[in-house]
Amino acid sequence: MDSNLILTAAAILALLIASGFFSGSETALTAVSRGKLRARADKGDRAAERALKVTDDSERLIGAVLLGNNLVNILATSLATVLFTGLFGESGVAAATLVMTALVVVFAEVLPKTYAITNSEIASTRVAPFIAVVVTIFSPVVNMVRAIVRGVLYLFGVKVEAETNILSVREEIVGAISLGHSEGAVEKEHRDRLLGALDLGDRTVEEIMLHRSQIEMIDVALSTLEMVEICLKSPYTRLPIFKDNPENIIGVIHAKDLLRAIYAHQPDDEGDPLRNFDIMSVAMEPYFVPETTTLDDQMRQFLRRHTHFALVVDEYGALQGLITLEDILEEIVGEITDEFDTSADHPMRRTDTGDYIVDGAMTIRDLNRANDWALPDDEANTVAGLVIHEAQTIPTTGQVFSFHGFRFEVMARKDNRITRLKIRKLM
Structure with missing residues (x-):
């Protein structure tokens, strides 16, 4: 009986270690920067190259790791229930639940995930060879689960393409730059330049x-x-x-x-x-x-x-x-000026009262970039075009409009063109 208890406890310990391995591996391989891995792989780092290969199919990777993690967690909980029931009788079920919950949360989830997220590059390259074997072993089961999931979603009218990526590389870069700016790690000028380069393919x-x-x-x-x-x-x-x-x-x-x-x-x-x-x-x-x-x-x-x-x-x-x-x-x-450009040619200037005098032909994108605003540019390219679109008419000089959190005053108009506006952000 004593030897059985020792073997069961040892098996539970081994399963907890395996659970921690799966949890940490999932976090490391999903949190690591593929750009950094690619840079290391290009320099001949074979460990980084293996990690890149493992993360190529993120859906299959996560499916295999979750499958392995759930298997060891369920098996460990089952063995713990048997162990504690043998020691304490029927009350052992509650004891097993409390003890296993504490052990799994601390040693199989929080501890390995914390290490993996703070050392994602090192952890990902170390676990990649072992996870590659796990992915290969569980691939048939993962493929079957994937087919079942897609079939169930299809019944509810949700179509998931085989090669669908939840987040494109471009969106990841844009999100990272915007997050870095909001946290103070990326200067506004640097953010504008990087996002400006990324937007060239979307603008005409x-x-x-x-x-x-x-x-x-x-x-x-x-x-x-x-x-x-x-x-x-x-x-x-x-x-x-x-x-x-x-x-x-x-x-x-x-x-x-x-x-x-x-x-x-x-x-x-x-x-x-x-x-x-x-x-x-x-x-x-x-x-x-x-x-x-x-x-x-x-x-x-x-x-x-x-x-x-x-x-x-x-x-x-x-x-x-x-x-x-x-x-x-x-x-x-941003704006490139030379000796022939004068201050009068600048499409925007700020007054002493905090208002902005803006050329009607100035693009909404340039205005947003200059002041870190978020005026919509879906329906119009220029500030004058935005006012005309919102007003549903060609305004006359002196007319005032308020929309999107801003006050627009038409200061000058030539023929059917709005040539100058005064803009103030409403508090």
Whole structure:
């Protein structure tokens, strides 16, 4: 009898150790950063490579570990019930429940999980070989359980795809960055840059392009001297050239190319240095892109074509605006200013009273980034567009609206465009 008691107690102890192993392994393998494991694996760390392989199929991994953990916990509880019933009779059931609950919670759950979450990289690489064996052994049972679960969910109208990931890598990164910012570990500027780079694939050139009404152009019918004067007065280095009407873009002139060509041009005998100069001889072919192109794709095209300037057209080929590489980079690093930019050109400024004077063409995204606000940009790209959408009309100067926790006052309007607004956050 004594030997049976000792063997049963030893079996319970072994099962508790196994339970702690499964609990700690689950926490370590799910908490560890796959990015760090990948970096170590790329440097030749075979343990990290095994851990990566084990965590490839997270559903199968968790299923196998939970199955093993439940098996040892139930078996340990059953043996403890037999042991305590033999020692204390019927009251041994209650004693076994209390003792096993305390042992499992402390030594098989809290203790191993605490160690695993604080040393996830070391723990995951150490347990990976053993868990790989467990996953292989329990794979048939896990697959069967997976099929049963999906079948039951399907009966309730819930479809789970075979390769469904609960959280995508991109969402994990965005969540980690946002959490780091809220906890003070990531500066606002760093958060904006990282999230800006991640958002390039979800945003289109239509959202950030310079509208056609604001594009500076050159009429090919002008004299060469007038064209040069326009180029000199403009703060831009590239200007579109149109013929007959602004919709008919026939070329793009670069100020440096124009200067170089004028310098090399030979004046005629009559003394007019630009008399026979043809600006189209140095103009570049216009590059058109559809307004639905993503910023990520457009940046790749700019790099591939070795150009920084594109004209945006809609599905009918009508000119909508223009976009430059600088516009895309500003979505990542923020506003880029140079010696030609003045404070008056800035689309937003703060008044002494705490209000914000905002250009109506300023994008909602830029306004949110600058002030850490959360105005919705689903229905409109610009601040003026948001006001018009919410008001369901084109407001007049002086009208005031309150929505989304902000007060909007229309300060200036030109034709049907809201050009300037005053915004104040409501407390």
